[in-house]
Amino acid sequence: MITLKELAEKLNVSISTVSKALNGSSEIGEATVARVKEVAKAYNYKPNRVALSLKNSKTKTIGVIIPDILNHFFAKVLYGIEKESAKQGYNIITCLSNEVFEKEANSLELLANGSVDGFIMSIAQETQINKHTEHFKDILDQKIPILMFDRVADAIACDKVIINDFKAAYNATTHLIKEGRKNIILINNIDELSVGKLRAKGCFKAIEDAKYTKSNLTEIKIGKTTDLETEIETLFNKNKTIDGIIAIDNISGVIALNSANKRGCNIPKDISIIGFSDDNVLPFTSPKLSTVTQHSDAIGEASVKILVKRLESKEPIEIVTKTIDFSLNLRETTL
Amino acid sequence: MITLKELAEKLNVSISTVSKALNGSSEIGEATVARVKEVAKAYNYKPNRVALSLKNSKTKTIGVIIPDILNHFFAKVLYGIEKESAKQGYNIITCLSNEVFEKEANSLELLANGSVDGFIMSIAQETQINKHTEHFKDILDQKIPILMFDRVADAIACDKVIINDFKAAYNATTHLIKEGRKNIILINNIDELSVGKLRAKGCFKAIEDAKYTKSNLTEIKIGKTTDLETEIETLFNKNKTIDGIIAIDNISGVIALNSANKRGCNIPKDISIIGFSDDNVLPFTSPKLSTVTQHSDAIGEASVKILVKRLESKEPIEIVTKTIDFSLNLRETTL
DNA sequence: TTGAAAGCGCTAACAC
DNA sequence: GTGTTAGCGCTTTCAA
Numbered sequence: 001m002i003t004l005k006e007l008a009e010k011l012n013v014s015i016s017t018v019s020k021a022l023n024g025s026s027e028i029g030e031a032t033v034a035r036v037k038e039v040a041k042a043y044n045y046k047p048n049r050v051a052l053s054l055k056n057s058k059t060k061t062i063g064v065i066i067p068d069i070l071n072h073f074f075a076k077v078l079y080g081i082e083k084e085s086a087k088q089g090y091n092i093i094t095c096l097s098n099e100v101f102e103k104e105a106n107s108l109e110l111l112a113n114g115s116v117d118g119f120i121m122s123i124a125q126e127t128q129i130n131k132h133t134e135h136f137k138d139i140l141d142q143k144i145p146i147l148m149f150d151r152v153a154d155a156i157a158c159d160k161v162i163i164n165d166f167k168a169a170y171n172a173t174t175h176l177i178k179e180g181r182k183n184i185i186l187i188n189n190i191d192e193l194s195v196g197k198l199r200a201k202g203c204f205k206a207i208e209d210a211k212y213t214k215s216n217l218t219e220i221k222i223g224k225t226t227d228l229e230t231e232i233e234t235l236f237n238k239n240k241t242i243d244g245i246i247a248i249d250n251i252s253g254v255i256a257l258n259s260a261n262k263r264g265c266n267i268p269k270d271i272s273i274i275g276f277s278d279d280n281v282l283p284f285t286s287p288k289l290s291t292v293t294q295h296s297d298a299i300g301e302a303s304v305k306i307l308v309k310r311l312e313s314k315e316p317i318e319i320v321t322k323t324i325d326f327s328l329n330l331r332e333t334t335l
Numbered sequence: 336m337i338t339l340k341e342l343a344e345k346l347n348v349s350i351s352t353v354s355k356a357l358n359g360s361s362e363i364g365e366a367t368v369a370r371v372k373e374v375a376k377a378y379n380y381k382p383n384r385v386a387l388s389l390k391n392s393k394t395k396t397i398g399v400i401i402p403d404i405l406n407h408f409f410a411k412v413l414y415g416i417e418k419e420s421a422k423q424g425y426n427i428i429t430c431l432s433n434e435v436f437e438k439e440a441n442s443l444e445l446l447a448n449g450s451v452d453g454f455i456m457s458i459a460q461e462t463q464i465n466k467h468t469e470h471f472k473d474i475l476d477q478k479i480p481i482l483m484f485d486r487v488a489d490a491i492a493c494d495k496v497i498i499n500d501f502k503a504a505y506n507a508t509t510h511l512i513k514e515g516r517k518n519i520i521l522i523n524n525i526d527e528l529s530v531g532k533l534r535a536k537g538c539f540k541a542i543e544d545a546k547y548t549k550s551n552l553t554e555i556k557i558g559k560t561t562d563l564e565t566e567i568e569t570l571f572n573k574n575k576t577i578d579g580i581i582a583i584d585n586i587s588g589v590i591a592l593n594s595a596n597k598r599g600c601n602i603p604k605d606i607s608i609i610g611f612s613d614d615n616v617l618p619f620t621s622p623k624l625s626t627v628t629q630h631s632d633a634i635g636e637a638s639v640k641i642l643v644k645r646l647e648s649k650e651p652i653e654i655v656t657k658t659i660d661f662s663l664n665l666r667e668t669t670l
Numbered sequence: 671t672t673g674a675a676a677g678c679g680c681t682a683a684c685a686c
Numbered sequence: 687g688t689g690t691t692a693g694c695g696c697t698t699t700c701a702a
Contacts, residue, residue, distance in 0.1 A: 048449040051679035114383040386695035
C-alpha cells in the first residue's frame with residue numbers, strides 16, 4: 001500500500017498538497033491536482049482506512065452479533081444487513097454468540113474498544129432467559145449505539161426492529177379457525193424466548209376472539225433437550241382428533257408435516273398445518289408448507305438504515321422501534 | 336473510551352509510563368505498576384484497537400468473502416471460521432459476493448486498504464466460470480495473503496482448503512454399485528463449478544473401475560435457470576428403470592427424494608439416493624437422506640489456522656493445500 | 671525508574 | 687497555491 005508520504009516524495013510536493021488534491025480541495029492549482037491524481041492512480045493509491053478511522057474516530061464499521069448463523073432466519077437477516085451496509089459504505093464485523101451470554105457480552109466488550117461505530121444484534125437465548133442487561137448498559141454508557149432485532153430486551157432503551165409476532169400468530173390461528181378446525185395444536189419449542197411467548201399469546205387471543213366457533217387450542221411446549229421428532233409423534237398418538245397445527249418456530253412445522261405424512265394423513269383435508277419460517281425450507285416439503293413468512297432480509301436492511309441514520313446524525317435523535325410486516329403464505333398444507 | 340493520555344493525567348505520570356506499566360514492562364516500579372493498573376481498571380481502560388492497528392500495521396482482522404450465506408454449507412463454514420478466529424483473537428469482516436464477480440472484486444479491493452490482514456474466501460460462481468484472476472493477483476501483489484476454500488482458483492498460488500470431491504463422489508458411487516444398482520443417474524446442477532466437475536469425474540471413475548458389474552451412469556446437467564423440481568420429475572418419467580441417484584449438490588438429492596416419494600417408490604428397496612450435504616437438511620426428509628457429509632465447520636477452522644499461521648510467521652512459509660476429510664453417511668435412502 | 675519524542679497515515683488549521 | 691504543524695492513541699527508543 002502506497003502512502004500519501006510516498007506519493008508526495010515522488011511528486012516533490014508536500015503531503016498536505018497531495019491530500020488536498022486528492023480530496024478535491026479548491027485550494028490546489030488545477031495543474032497540480034491533475035498531476036497528483038495521475039500519479040495516485042498509477043500507483044493505485046487508496047487511503048488507509050485505519051488511519052482515517054483514528055483521525056475521525058469513526059470506523060465506518062458495524063458490529064453484528066448473531067445468536068446462530070445456522071438458523072436460516074438469522075442467515076437471511078445477515079444477508080440483508082450485509083447488503084444494506086455495503087450500500088451505505090459500511091463494513092460489518094460479525095460475531096456469533098451461539099446463544100451463550102458470555103460470548104455475547106465478550107463480543108460486545110471486545111468490539112467496543114474502537115473497532116465499530118455501533119451494534120446490530122439479536123439477543124442470545126441464555127441472555128434473554130436470565131434477563132442479563134448490564135452488558136448492554138455498559139456499551140450504551142460509552143455512547144455506542146445498539147440496535148436490537150427480533151429478540152429484543154424490553155428493559156433496554158435502544159432502537160429496535162421487530163416483527164409483529166402477536167399479530168402474525170393471531171392471523172395464522174384465525175385462518176385455521178375459519179377453516180373450521182376444532183382441535184388445534186400449538187407447537188412451541190421456543191417458549192423461553194420473548195417471540196415465543198408473543199406468538200403463543202397471539203394464538204390464544206385468536207381462539208378467544210372466536211369463542212363461538214368452539215375451536216380448541218392446546219399448547220405443547222417442547223424443551224430444547226427433547227427430541228422434536230419423537231415428541232411430535234407421541235403427540236399424534238395421544239391425540240387422534242387433531243385437525244390443525246400451528247408451529248411457531250422455524251422447523252417444527254416441517255417435522256409435524258413429515259409426521260402427518262407418515263401416518264397417511266390427508267393434508268390439508270384432514271389436517272391443516274401452518275409453520276413460521278422463511279421460504280427456504282419449502283423445496284424440502286411435500287405438500288408445500290403454508291407459513292407465516294418473516295421478511296428476514298427486510299429486517300436486516302431496516303436495521304442498518306436506522307443505525308446508520310443515528311450514527312451519521314449530528315443531533316441526538318429519538319429512539320425508534322420499527323415493526324416489519326409479515327405475510328401469511330397459504331400454500332398446500334391449508335385449505 | 337478512556338485513553339492512555341487521560342489516565343496519565345489522572346495519575347500524574349507520563350503516557351509512556353502508563354503504557355509500560357499496563358504492558359507489564361519490567362522498567363516500571365512495582366508500586367507504580369500497581370497504582371496504574373488499579374486506576375486503569377477503575378476507569379475500565381481498554382487499548383484502542385484502531386490506534387494499535389495503525390501502530391503495528393496489523394489489524395488482527397480477517398476479511399471473509401462468501402458467495403452465498405443462504406447456502407447452508409457456507410453458513411457452516413462461516414460458523415467454523417468465526418469460532419476459530421475468536422479463539423485466535425481475530426475479528427472477521429464478512430462480505431457476501433452473492434456469486435457475482437464485481438462484488439467479489441470490489442470487496443477485496445475495499446478491504447485491502449488496510450482493513451484486514453488477510454482473506455479467507457470461496458470464489459463466486461461468475462468469477463469461476465469466467466476464470467477471472469486479476470483481482471486475486473492484485474491483492475497478492477500487495478502482500479496480503481488469501482486463503483481459498485472449497486471453490487478455489489487453480490491458477491492462483493495461495494493457501495487452499497478443499498475437500499476431496501473426487502474421492503467423495505467415487506466412494507458414494509461405488510456404494511451404489513455394490514448395492515447392485517444398474518441404472519444410476521448423476522444429477523449435476525453445479526457443472527460450471529470446479530467442485531461439480533470433480534465430483535462428476537469421481538462418479539464416472541467409480542463406474543469405470545467396476546466395469547464388470549455392468550452398472551450404468553447417466554449424467555444429467557441441470558442449468559441454474561431451469562426449475563430443479565420439474566426437471567427431476569421429467570427425469571423420472573422418461574427413465575423408468577432408475578434404481579440409483581447420486582446428487583452432487585446441496586439440495587437436489589432432497590428434491591429427488593421427494594419426487595420418488597410422490598411416485599410411491601419404495602426407498603431404498605427400489606431406488607437408492609445419495610446426496611451431498613451437511614446434516615442440516617435431514618430433519619426435513621423422510622426417509623432420512625444418505626449423504627456425503629462435508630465437514631463444513633472443519634473447513635472453516637482449518638482455514639483460519641492456516642491463514643493465521645501465515646500472518647504471524649516471521650519467515651515466509653510454503654503455500655499449502657489442505658484436504659479435509661468427508662464421510663459417507665448411509666442413512667435410510669440406501670441399503 | 672521515569673519521561674520525552676518520534677512515528678504509524680491521515681486531515682485541517684494556519685502560515686507563508 | 688503550497689507547505690508546516692499538530693494531533694488522533696499507541697508503542698518504543700533513547701535520554702535523564
